[in-house]
Amino acid sequence: MEIVRPKTLDEALQARAATPGAELLAGGTDLMVEVNFGRARPESVVAVRRVEELKDEEARRIGAGVTWARLESSPHRALAQLARTVGSPQIRAAGTIGGNIGTSSPAGDGLPWLAALDAEIEVASRDRGVRRLRWDEFFTGVKRNALAPDEVILAAILPDDVPANQEFAKIGQRNAMVISTVSACVARYDDGTVHVALGSVAPTPIRAPRAEALVSSDASPSEATLAEFARLVSEEVRPITDHRSTEAYRRHASGVLARRLLERCLARC
Amino acid sequence: MLIELTVNGETRVATVSGAESLLNVLRNELRLPGSKNACEQGECGSCSVELDGELVCSCLVMAADCDGSEIVTVEGLADDEWLHPVQIALVEAGGVQCGFCTPGFVVAAAHLLEHNPHPSREEIEEALSGNICRCTGYGAILRALESLTGGAA
Numbered sequence: 001m002e003i004v005r006p007k008t009l010d011e012a013l014q015a016r017a018a019t020p021g022a023e024l025l026a027g028g029t030d031l032m033v034e035v036n037f038g039r040a041r042p043e044s045v046v047a048v049r050r051v052e053e054l055k056d057e058e059a060r061r062i063g064a065g066v067t068w069a070r071l072e073s074s075p076h077r078a079l080a081q082l083a084r085t086v087g088s089p090q091i092r093a094a095g096t097i098g099g100n101i102g103t104s105s106p107a108g109d110g111l112p113w114l115a116a117l118d119a120e121i122e123v124a125s126r127d128r129g130v131r132r133l134r135w136d137e138f139f140t141g142v143k144r145n146a147l148a149p150d151e152v153i154l155a156a157i158l159p160d161d162v163p164a165n166q167e168f169a170k171i172g173q174r175n176a177m178v179i180s181t182v183s184a185c186v187a188r189y190d191d192g193t194v195h196v197a198l199g200s201v202a203p204t205p206i207r208a209p210r211a212e213a214l215v216s217s218d219a220s221p222s223e224a225t226l227a228e229f230a231r232l233v234s235e236e237v238r239p240i241t242d243h244r245s246t247e248a249y250r251r252h253a254s255g256v257l258a259r260r261l262l263e264r265c266l267a268r269c
Numbered sequence: 270m271l272i273e274l275t276v277n278g279e280t281r282v283a284t285v286s287g288a289e290s291l292l293n294v295l296r297n298e299l300r301l302p303g304s305k306n307a308c309e310q311g312e313c314g315s316c317s318v319e320l321d322g323e324l325v326c327s328c329l330v331m332a333a334d335c336d337g338s339e340i341v342t343v344e345g346l347a348d349d350e351w352l353h354p355v356q357i358a359l360v361e362a363g364g365v366q367c368g369f370c371t372p373g374f375v376v377a378a379a380h381l382l383e384h385n386p387h388p389s390r391e392e393i394e395e396a397l398s399g400n401i402c403r404c405t406g407y408g409a410i411l412r413a414l415e416s417l418t419g420g421a422a
Contacts, residue, residue: 001287003270003333025331029311032329035288036309042288047334069323088399089377091311093323094330176398177312 003045009053009124012152015046017126020149022046026065027094029087030103046152054098054154060162061122064098064153071097076158078116078168078185082109085170088177098153101138104145104204107179110156111139111205113168115197116185120157125150132157139204163189165268167261170199171253173244181245182253186261188269192217196258201237201250208236208258215262219269229262230255272336276301277345283332291330292316295342303343303372314400315373317380318342324380326399343372346379354417355379362413366404373400378414387418 002019006012016022022044025031034040048054054065059075069092071083086092086109100110101121114121114135121138124130125148138146147153166187172178183199193216196208211232215221221229232255239250274281276299283298290309295301295318304327305315311326318327319341327340346353355378358364365371374397381388381396388396393414402410 001270001333003331005334005336025334028329028331028334029326032288032290032331033310035331036290036328040288045288045331045333047331049334087311088314089396090314090317090324090326090399091329094325177401 001043001045003047005047005050007050007052009051009152009154012046012048012051013124013126013150016150016152019044019046024048024102024152026096026099026102027067027091029091029095030099030105048098048152049096056155060158060160062097062156062158064101064155065096066098068092068095068097076113076162076166077164078113078166078187079110082113082168082170082183082185085109085168085178085180091177097156101156102145102147102153104139104141104143106142106203106205107183107200108205109170109180109183109199111135112183112185112197112199113166114156115205115207116166116187116195117158117162118195119159122154122157123147123151124154125152130154135205142203161189163187165189165265167264169257169261171257179244182239182250182257184254184257184261186258186265188262188265192219194262194265196233196262198233198237198254198258200244201239201254203238206237208233210236211258219266221266226259226263230259233258270333272332274299274335274337275339277341285332287333289332290328291318291320291332291335291340292327294332294335295327295340301342301344304376305369305372307369311399312401313370313373314377314397315370317373317376317400319376319380324377341376343376346375353379355382355414358413358417359410362409362416364406364409364413366402366406370400370402370404374402374410382414382417388414390415393418 004015023042025047056063068086074080120132170180170183234251234255307315316327
């Protein structure tokens with residue numbers, strides 16, 4: 001196995017250009033599970049955890065190399081909430097938001113937040129420079145994304161209008177070290193627009209546009225509207241039955257979770 | 270490939286094969302079997318070590334990415350004369366049953382106390398949430414740690 005351990009972004013881009021498809025290694029918390037179980041045997045690795053340019057955390061630009069431990073104190077409410085639910089202290093000290101984006105697992109804890117806020121993923125290559133993809137252009141399937149073999153994930157970019165009123169929660173079998181059965185993020189903008197995103201209920205993170213339309217601009221939805229909101233969310237998700245849960249439970253839990261988060265947002269208005 | 274590490278204050282050189290984990294290298298190459306190999310997926314915390322000051326699961330660290338790093342394992346916590354206070358507290362409180370998870374708990378608890386000498390019960394529980402004891406001896410483990418922190422609320 002060959003490993004390159006760049007200290008600068010230029011070196012990282014150079015390494016990816018020299019060996020397209022080399023495995024990008026950040027905290028290792030996803031890749032090493034695959035290695036340990038014999039499911040991955042990387043021949044070439046570009047280890048990016050020393051690249052300083054990836055570790056910057058700004059209000060609208062979160063570097064790919066920022067760890068969950070750091071994001072636990074993010075000013076973005078739902079990001080801090082979800083960071084706190086990732087794995088364990090050991091996992092959060094190593095794992096990064098860029099790794100979460102790169103792995104593109106349906107259960108990636110950071111992904112519903114990116115989807116709810118219409119974030120872009122910033123990537124770069126040596127030969128074609130920087131480009132930004134909307135989250136729904138970037139995530140293309142189960143553990144699949146639009147990152148080219150010579151690119152590096154640089155950051156998650158947030159739009160200017162990110163609302164302070166945002167909530168995240170996930171359902172799993174215990175409190176620590178849990179891969180979510182369903183995760184959800186609800187954001188309520190100052191003009192009343194509501195965004196609802198869910199994880200673990202489709203190949204990629206998804207939004208629930210009909211549910212969003214129902215409650216957007218409604219500052220005090222009735223019980224009937226809230227029930228309809230939950231029903232629409234349950235209808236809009238596309239879950240499967242697997243070893244962690246059933247399709248039916250995931251549909252039900254999606255609606256319950258989204259409604260609960262919406263109510264939390266509304267209580268703050 | 271060869272990597273050079275500082276392990277428990279000593280410079281060590283190890284041969285690394287492919288993408289193998291730091292845990293493998295510690296146990297098999299460097300003959301430091303204190304860090305335990307159990308789940309190999311970061312769930313159990315039995316392989317916890319400090320890597321450049323961060324508490325991590327050594328099974329999820331690629332050894333080849335550690336050249337030049339500083340590592341503290343459970344073997345590095347006691348000095349020649351005395352066990353680490355966490356180890357003494359676990360002995361006194363009966364916080365060890367089969368003992369397999371103990372090294373991971375010791376490293377995680379020592380890391381906590383280094384950064385937060387007076388953690389609350391909730392902070393202790395959170396700091397140890399990545400460590401699993403299948404004997405379910407959590408009560409005694411928590412009591413052991415509370416004895417070190419003045420039983421802070």
